Amino acid sequence: MADTNLKQVLFRIRRFEPGKDREPRWEEHKIDAAPGMTVLDGLWKVKELFAPTLAWRSSCRMGICGSCGMLVNGRPRLACNTQISELQSDVVAVGPLPNFDIIKDLVPDLSPMFETHRELLPYLLREDLQEQEDPTGEYWQTPHELERYLQFSYCIKCGCCMAACPTVATDPVYSGPMPLAAAHRYDSDTRDGGFAQRREVLADGRGPWRCHFAGECSQVCPKGVDPAKAIQLMKQDLVLDLLRLRARRPPSKVLGKPSGKRREDVPAAPPRTVK
Amino acid sequence: MRDRTLWTWHIVAGLVILVFLGLHMTIMHLNSTFPTFNNPAGGEAESWVNVAWRMKSLFFALTYVVMLGAALYHGLYGLRNILFELNPGTGLRRTINVALSALGLVLFAFGAWVAVAAPGVVSRMGG
Numbered sequence: 321m322a323d324t325n326l327k328q329v330l331f332r333i334r335r336f337e338p339g340k341d342r343e344p345r346w347e348e349h350k351i352d353a354a355p356g357m358t359v360l361d362g363l364w365k366v367k368e369l370f371a372p373t374l375a376w377r378s379s380c381r382m383g384i385c386g387s388c389g390m391l392v393n394g395r396p397r398l399a400c401n402t403q404i405s406e407l408q409s410d411v412v413a414v415g416p417l418p419n420f421d422i423i424k425d426l427v428p429d430l431s432p433m434f435e436t437h438r439e440l441l442p443y444l445l446r447e448d449l450q451e452q453e454d455p456t457g458e459y460w461q462t463p464h465e466l467e468r469y470l471q472f473s474y475c476i477k478c479g480c481c482m483a484a485c486p487t488v489a490t491d492p493v494y495s496g497p498m499p500l501a502a503a504h505r506y507d508s509d510t511r512d513g514g515f516a517q518r519r520e521v522l523a524d525g526r527g528p529w530r531c532h533f534a535g536e537c538s539q540v541c542p543k544g545v546d547p548a549k550a551i552q553l554m555k556q557d558l559v560l561d562l563l564r565l566r567a568r569r570p571p572s573k574v575l576g577k578p579s580g581k582r583r584e585d586v587p588a589a590p591p592r593t594v595k
Numbered sequence: 596m597r598d599r600t601l602w603t604w605h606i607v608a609g610l611v612i613l614v615f616l617g618l619h620m621t622i623m624h625l626n627s628t629f630p631t632f633n634n635p636a637g638g639e640a641e642s643w644v645n646v647a648w649r650m651k652s653l654f655f656a657l658t659y660v661v662m663l664g665a666a667l668y669h670g671l672y673g674l675r676n677i678l679f680e681l682n683p684g685t686g687l688r689r690t691i692n693v694a695l696s697a698l699g700l701v702l703f704a705f706g707a708w709v710a711v712a713a714p715g716v717v718s719r720m721g722g
Binding site: 487490491492522525527529530555559563 | 597598599600601602603606676679680681682
């Protein structure tokens with residue numbers, strides 16, 4: 321018996337192999353899409369049935385690894401995180417992320433993005449190297465301080481924000497939303513002491529100065545991160561630093577290991593209400 | 596470091612424009628609400644007596660020069676950003692920087708000279 325839930329969908333896929341093809345071409349394949357099927361599932365089906373040489377990147381299938389960023393119906397998205405039904409169209413047009421060179425078909429070359437990311441020192445910079453190698457406790461941080469950077473730490477480096485950014489599209493010097501948001505994530509972490517080192521790069525042309533605040537990066541982020549906000553906060557930090565108005569603080573101290581003793585000011589649990 | 600400094604001045608110039616443009620709007624377009632505010636002769640803000648009075652005022656000469664400098668810097672920095680987004684090479688970038696700086700300085704010198712020379716001109720015209 322035929323499955324009445326299936327819906328026929330036309331996949332339009334941009335194919336290109338540098339060195340072999342002279343220019344990109346669009347390939348069209350019709351597949352039956354079931355409810356709940358993602359664009360990534362659809363691509364697997366196309367690969368199995370029609371195009372065995374079709375190439376893309378994917379791994380976790382649950383919006384965690386950030387591998388399967390691609391342009392779906394004109395918008396950068398994670399293929400694994402986009403159901404075909406939510407596109408509300410019988411045509412699913414899939415292309416590689418814009419603003420990157422193409423390695424093959426739907427595989428963008430993300431290495432320039434990661435090189436910039438590395439140059440902006442996206443990790444905790446502290447002088448107590450011994451403590452980092454052989455920790456004696458945890459770095460002190462309040463929940464309020466954690467909230468200053470928490471949302472920026474949800475970035476999975478999928479590159480969707482870079483693909484949507486109009487400044488990245490035209491300005492090869494601009495670092496782009498992902499590396500800048502990552503740098504701000506560490507600049508606003510109270511455990512970090514690397515602001516001055518990152519400033520060497522950020523205060524120059526590679527910093528946030530070319531951002532027009534179009535906000536497309538935040539619109540397309542599949543994890544709900546707001547890189548545009550990070551970039552504006554970074555501008556604020558750097559300008560306040562130039563004007564000598566930025567509060568200078570040493571990185572947070574190490575909090576000793578828990579003693580195991582129960583604190584006296586912790587109230588007792590309320591009595592059970594369910595037997 | 597240079598881009599941060601240029602951008603900071605861009606924002607400062609924007610704030611200066613905001614304040615002085617507010618002053619300009621108050622004097623020129625709210626003269627019914629504030630009839631004597633820097634329009635000593637009352638009536639139209641564009642009347643010769645009012646214009647001549649403002650042209651001879653040291654305060655206005657200073658605000659004209661500061662406003663001119665802020666507007667030129669703000670506008671030319673914006674133009675520089677637009678041109679840089681056309682992705683010029685290093686040499687062309689340097690040329691754009693020099694050309695826009697020279698244009699800004701020439702316009703500023705001319706505008707400042709007008710503001711400084713205005714009191715004398717107004718006096719000769721009987722203002």
